[in-house]
Amino acid sequence: MSSGAREDLQIAVLTENGDYSVSTNDTFARVLYDLGLKTTTRRIFPSNIKGAPSRYFIRTGQNAKMALRSNSDIAIILIEERAERVLSRLRPGGLVIYDPDSYIGEKIDPARDDKDISSRFYRDALNYRAVPLKKLAADNFEDYLMKRVMRNVIYVGFLSSLLGIGFTEASEGFAENFADKGEKIVDNNLKALKLGRDYAENLNSLTDEFQLTRSRCERDTLFMRGNDATALGAVMGGCTYASWYPITPATSHGENLERYAQRYPLVVEQGENEDSCLGRALGAAWAGARASVSTSGPGFSNMAEFVGYSSFAEIPVVIFNIQRCGPSTGMPTHTKQGDLRAALHISHDESPRVVLTPSTVEQLYSYSWQAFNIAARYQMPVILLSDLELGLSHFTTEKLDYPDEPVDEGKVLSPAELEELEKYSRYEDVDGDGVCPRTLPGQGPTYVTRGAYHAADGRLSEAPEDAREKMERLFKKMTTMKENNDLPAPEVEICNSAGAGAIVFGSTRYAFEEARENLTTEGIELSLFDLPVLSPFPTKELHEFLNQHKKIFIIEQNYSGQLMSLIQEKVSHDHDFQPLRSYDGRYMNASIIEERVKESLLNERK
Amino acid sequence: MSENRGSKNKYSPVDYETNSSANLCPGCGHALITRALRQAVSELNLPPEKLNVVAGIGCSGKTVAEIKANGIHTLHGCAAPVAMGSQVANPDQEHILISGDGDSWAIGSGKMIALLRTNLDLLYICENNGTYGLTRGQLSPTTKIDSPTRWGMVSDIPPVDGIGIAMVTGATYVARGFSARQELLVEQIKGGILHDGLAYLEVFSPCRTFNDHEGSHHSYKYCQRHAADFPKISVNDIEADYPSDSELEHEFTYEEDGRQFGLEFDNLDEMPEYDPTDLNLALKTWEDYWTEQIIPLGLLYIDESQKAHHERFYSEEDDYIATLEPEETRPSREDFSIILDQFR
């Protein structure tokens, strides 16, 4: 067996949902990151609490990428269901770790005389290693719960050894992570780690080919989930009021804010449903707070009427939509990018809103804080579309910067400023940019803020000229914000020789980056256009990009090609657009993109 | 009470009039509530800028146009959450919510429960006319059994009992008024505004156009005939109204803008068996009346001992979030670095 110097390794853990392995796996991923390894995680899990197969992936290494790979190097198989599928996605030479005292163990244990080579769990190209996890846990821990939980820590102990991680390195991470759970829990974790490690070290035939290369370079990185980045962005955007209602995969954004609320001037409330959450946020914003809500698909639909209200009554608010697979209940724990059109059009009739589409952790963070300034400046809803893959997965990311722009409340007149005015009308566009100065209740003259048509002074009016003026002015804001460069700019990377380019947004950017690098080594170059905002649409920039490329791949995770149709509507119908779509709830990976790109380019040459 | 009351006041009811109209039908009960509201806030000497009036959709909610205040006209059934956000963001403002029976108890019913259980410091006025006025007289969730609409529709589904729900869900001031009893209404509104917590005031407020006909259980006549007295209250400016009698015992006292107000029960001696601070008794009595289709008018229940919702979010030294300067809303560079440490 060759001694490894792995720089990019992927581990898959197949287990039963709710068996307490998630926090163990999270902690292990964190340990790997702490060792200086680029690390990312993914979960493929069912929408239930206990039972049913659940997969946890850790991709790690000095050269690991931030997308999930289509295949793994090591699999820990703890249950039978779905095992075949996980095994079929192991690379040749991959290692299967299983428990001999399980059904699957009975079938494939090479040490057994009656081993079943014809078993669907047996593959020639793989290596198998039995580790008696259950037995070790049963023999060494007292109560029922610990026997179950520590089984997971034992396999981590085993893995650490396999990957060449020192016991102290691993145990420090676990001790730190579980410190607040008490000494007993920490001791149990360390004991279990040691059991797993000792088991590995006592095997004289354990392969060293999975040992990870580590360099001792200085680094300035962070390890966080997308929902950590958006919550942090909200706080740095000066958010002072947030309301949310539990929903996968947006919950952790709200829970993060609850924690920030203990230290910073931020009120966080769990509302009774999502439209109420948005109503509360708008009430707070009207009173003078900087407000936001966070949700996912079903909750977003629930907010519909208030979105238009926010736009029409001109009350700033930020709406975080961490997309999941819909429609309806859909697949709550699976990813998709199907809410583009919903974000653009949600609420009856028509009303302007900003729709941001961050695609990396850095963007999730910076667009989030910018969203609060944009909402305040243009007095309208800003919808930030994240997705389940971004929201729930951990990423190793460049360090984040303190916002380079002050908190801006936009045009809010102070009592002193009001005094200098001869006359004030809430909806009078004094400087012609579409945005009218507002006042806060208690700080100025009284008037009614409303969702009904009104004249410039805020009084009800159904006069056609007032109606026209209102609509024209509302939509004018969309042009103003472009002229003022108030929106995040697209990240564009042009390869000169490239005849082809790709447009991405959201989580697929990571998979695309990897595919792009791989394709380059094969002599295929692709330019990149990372779309930061859907509304107002960056027509000019995209037009330029299209002009530079004959063939354009449009990568998106929905069936009907919502982005593609938008590009056709806003930029051009006549282009060689190559749709690259997935809509099965699964994470995008580089192989899918590479294959489709190659296929398309080959066809062209034929 | 004294005729010249409020002589110390800077404001008179006219100061709360606006130059816009809600265009209600002549004789509409809602207009009378607006009138009482203006009277009440002037007696409390509340500057219009200090009033935040949050309104739902309906003829009831439309009246926000006729009260000089910071108004926000929201969505059908959605005034509650908007008021909650606003009140929590800036409890220094006095919050009044105006809603109809459909707005509150049909489309807004879930939000009502959520609001009532918080004890948010605001006065909730439910203008109950037993019909959907603005959409032309359909059945509402409070339409009584055997009370036909103007178009002859009859419901045999029992009506929602807003007062009962408010009491069991956690409102700490529950009163029943009638548009046509202005004096009572003014005192009820004043008491509700001063009350430190959630005041639910349901006003029997006839719809002149669609639900004031013979046979309706929501007409002016019906209410006059079925009304029964409940504890009446009066709310007085202690210094102005009792200059020489500071010894007088008030049931509850409040401070508003440096002035002391006292709340008293006027007629409790006539109903010795009743105690408006006893929730069980209040509920039981109310339910008896409800079954007998009697309309008690007065203050049914009061509890001043519960903490108001916003107190959950602020300590003594905290500024309210709506009053922060923009730069105060963002953590400092040092804090940012501390936050990032957990991700490093």
Ligand SMILES: Cc1ncc(C[n+]2csc(CCOP(=O)(O)OP(=O)(O)O)c2C)c(N)n1
């Ligand atoms: C979401 C929504 N559905 C329906 C309507 C139409 N609508 C307006 S007012 C109203 C009923 C109002 O009844 P109520 O709350 O009792 O107020 P009233 O007019 O009787 O004072 C309805 C159904 C609406 N504005 N919004």
Ligand code: SF4
């Ligand atoms: S329809 Fe009824 S509730 Fe509406 S304004 Fe006329 S009388 Fe009042």
Ligand SMILES: [Mg+2]
């Ligand atoms: Mg009504």
